[in-house]
Amino acid sequence: MSHGCTECTHIKRFRSDLIAEGAILGEDAEVAGIVNEPVLSDIDDPVASQLETPQQQDSPPDGFPRGYICLAVMDGKNIPHQKCALHICERPLVNYRNGRFCEVHLDLAEKCGIVSCGRPVREVGALTCDNQTYIEWYKQYRNRFTRLSFPGVQRVIRRQQERGDANSSGPILRVELNPLGDLPGNEVVHTFKAGSTYCLQTIQWACGHPIGWARSEVFFIQVLSIINRIWADHPEAKPGFIAYDDACSLLRHIVTQDSRDPWLQSTKFVVDAWHYIGHLATDALCRLWCNPQPTNGSKPDLVRVEVDINGTAHQTRAFNTETAEHNYDLFIHALMMLYAERVEKRVQEKNLGLTDEFWAEALGHDEGSEIQ
Template identity: 45%
Template sequence: MPFLTAIQLAAGDVPAQVLPPPATLAEKPPQQNAPPPGTPWGYVRLAIMDGKTIGHRLCALDDCKEDLINYKNGRFCRTHINLKDICGNFGPTLQVQQHLPALNNTPGPKVVHTFRAQTVYCLQTIQWACGVPIGWGKCYKSESAPQVLAILDRVWVNYPDLRPSFLAYDDACDLLRHVTTQDAQSLWLKSTKFIVDAWHYIGHRATDLLCCIWCNPAPTNGSQPDLVITEVDDAGATHTTRAFNTETAEQLNSWLDGFEAQLRQMSATNYDFFVHVLMLVYKETVEDHILHKDRDLSAEFWNQAAA
């Protein structure tokens, strides 16, 4: 689908099947205009976020996040241990499999069961484009936009002026839509551009205007000069390329695969401590790799950046 301008949006010249962006974003896409020739360019930072379906077990009772008493074959925390001898089917609060029969007066799809412990849905990691981890959090029920935003808020709560210029995330368009509709004055909308990582952007809908216009990881219309750069290859040919590697989170997740078996058997406290140690180890590994490749930023760069 061709790129639609803000003028077309305002005029309503949009196909019926196209999903329009929230009204608060309909004026124009946020820009990162290049500085005038001869002036310092400065630098931008891109963070990448992704979820890894690796978690620890929790109390079987819906919405409880407490540790199990018994991690060998237990189902409940200390608060709800009295339920261990009660039938595991009760309550109308959780939507489960549609084909279940009714239990007393409760429809089958709404029967709650506590026959086994729950599990944290995913580990959410955030790192710089170079691969160095920034922070992490846990999504308990699903990788929902409110939970993801809460993790971002917690990571940068004490560093509001150090938020990334760009944030790459596989569901950045839905996250941006959530932020915009919940708080149009959010600091995230003023400090950071939400983009979909290059791999997942291929599968996103061309009819979602918010995704196409605001979350494109490599726009060709010149709207984001920090995301697309011009390079000359060994043959002397000039071509455009992405300025950042937006797949570093996938590389971290692949590395975490080696620890999945241990993490799944841990209590919440041990899990949190172990994940934090893993992030520190991975950080040192990435830094050593950067130094070995002679890709570290020089003191001259930082002097210019601080000027």
Template identity: 30%
Template sequence: MCTLSEVGKSLEHLPVLSDTSFHDLLRFMKFSCMVKPAIEHHTVDTHHPPENLPGSVERLLVGLLGTRIDVIQSYWVLLHHVVWQAEVVVPSANDIQQFNRYAYGDIYPPTYVCLSSDCPNYQMATQFTLQYGVLLIYTTSMYCHKCFRRYHHNFSVHKSTNTRTYYYGVPSTIQVATHFFIDTPLLELFANAKVFGWLSSMNCARIYNIALAHSNAYILNNRHAFAMAPEAEHMGKSWPCSLQMRDEDVLNGFFIYSLLLDKAEKQSQLILVHDSQHRARIDAALIAQNKEMEGIGQEAYPHACDKCFVVLDNEHGQKVKIQAAVCDGNTIGHPCCAVHDCKMPLDSHRLQFCSDHQNLCSICAVEGCNFPCSPGSKTCHIVEHNKLEEAYYKPAKALFQLHARLTRAGLSVPSDSVIGDEGEDVGEESIECDGKSDKGNAYRLKARFGTRRTHNEQLIMRPCGIILARATFYGSEAISAVNEFAKAVFPTPQSTPEYFIFDNNCKLRAHQEAKQDHHFSDTALPVDVFHFNSKHKETDLYCQQHCNPAAFPDLLENGKWRFNTSICEQTNVWLGGYQAILRNMTVHRYNFYLDEMIKRRNRHVNSELKKAGIHTWLLPIAAL
């Protein structure tokens, strides 16, 4: 039992309780003991108090005690052991009257799962935890015959609407598949491993299975070093659910966890269609979230700090703000329709065209050729076009020939060395022929047999390292597309920066003048220092006049550049680390994944700025 002296020492580390009274502590203890059954119902190990109260209990205690949620949380940190060990607490009549205004008592059965082995709700499952490793668990659901809802661990399902409504807040354990659960602390570890280590879901699962699934993994993995004789693992041999974490479990957990975090931050609930396939059910939520992220959707969008927002005195002695933004692209992408700049998602990665352009599958793959394909081929009857296709598939045919020789020699062929079907062949996307042509030496035949990918990911950033927005460019890094992207990120005159830095600003400015687009009329368009020195000609007078960074004195401070105009180039090193991970993701998952990585990275950059003593703040959205 916790002593008064220990409680007093703990109070010193909880400044939020500096003005609390002994009466307040007693009331918290009494009410907490009254709702203890509800707390236990949300606790995995009922022998020990949970580190945090369930969200519903926190909100209840806030109403009962008439205080703030951070005070309730501090009370629990201080007294959770006392509450858990208390046997009998007798509330007063006033306490009961107060309690009945906000809540009702809870009575639960002595078991949380059905004890009938032939019951369909009596299910065995696997729980992956960070603290205890792999746990073998039983799960069940509860059905209310009055409101027609079935209550599962993370969500409830209504019989008539057939919707899956997740509970408020973020649970301590998340169901990622029918028989698999992952603890939230472990999912948080995976999310940060993805942000700072570019770990794929497969590598996250491998690390967990090898190093975290067992408490003595360091011994099991190094038996000779610990002089331990090899022995078979018996745990879970008869368990029907795998004890090995799968990469799809990690990825599903990441998506659900991220969605629940977002809903909790907005104090809303995640609602999905219950009957649909898991991928389709999740994709619907991802699409909605992706839509919110477009343009000004990133939470760090209103960021400002001393490294990207400065106030200067002009020649008239007036205060003027100087804000800069930097734009650049990175050539990572996802599979897309082979038609140039088509944004319709593919129904499958095995397809080359979207549903709107499926008719082009029967047309010769050579660019500019409109003849139909020959039977069993992707090119037409023209010999030169057939040679392109033969050259493209020649490496695969050669490998099959070598396999055939091994088989004739009586040797088996390793299964992992067999090339998949054409839909899985994503090596070279296109091929060219250098041979002579009737159209002249300068003409080259081009064909596309594999999957086309989007051209690049475009970023707009603050010089301090905060990423404001991201956009996928499908066909090319066209100047018109950059202009439209910039207008989406800075949609009002108040939001436009004083300086917009882009490596091809001379073409961007010329485009705006030709279109008589005055959206950025108050924004200077210099080229960043590196690209201006290496990519722009001295003889280009238009570029020198309008885009030379040295022509803008506000960009200089004591002979040095005030802003880091190469921030996008540096950030692209981080962004490029996701190329292999995202290569074959569907467009909706690709966009959600990248936006989540950016959001988490922005939070880290902002915290590092504060640690460095740099003043940061948020600008009011209305002013932008």
């Protein structure tokens, strides 16, 4: 928690600074450095209305030092990984070839795969009980997965794009499943298949200096518990800003849990500019709180004023977060190097190295050859 440098830590700025620097303040929901003309529809959002409008002091308080702010960047990467089929369980599989459960939940193989049912399977090896509805549902579930041909995949992706529910940058493939009773197909909790991915969350200062990491499912409850844990012993060191792909969902989760959560006082959660522009029209919370560089003077810490050769003042972003965002590969590389070092050490300690005799036998060289 003791790190600080000029790329992640800036002297606190105020609205009066922007004005003194000649900034022409823009409309609500405009993003500095990006040409956008936001269309602001009315959105009825009970969660957004629990938060007051963001407040920013106009000028530095008299007789006090200015203070400083830090920006942290959080990032989640999906890592393919097999785990117990029970949705709430994170343990590894007992059998990675065709198993579905961890050691603790092995006996669930004898229970109906529709978790809310709880009755025994109809015969050994079956995945559901004898309820005909469940048998049919499982059949269509299995067919959707095994018959997912390439054109089939393309069709699903196209349909998702047409409906506009691909709210992340790349196409997401979610297989469409029949509803079970009143429950939409993708909300049916079942154990038909081993669980498959988790998310590696990393958090760094804007300069790229690592703060912490954790694995999580993509549920915000876990992201919140990660940042709670990281700053548990240093609440005073919480960053003024956290930039995160899905900051608005995280913020929504925090407000819904506890509208007086200390995070709401200490930190502003911001998304990236493209997310912001895309989310403006439909998400009031994102619009009001998550703008990464508003031109209206509401987050002077995130905005710099630059004067071009014609003498015109432009607002631009104050933090460059690219280093932090691109650091992931470096982390993995460093991790692998450390691990390699550890393995090498073990090889030496236990005398497991390959000997000259080994090489002579393996490659058929005579003694005294270049192998030594």
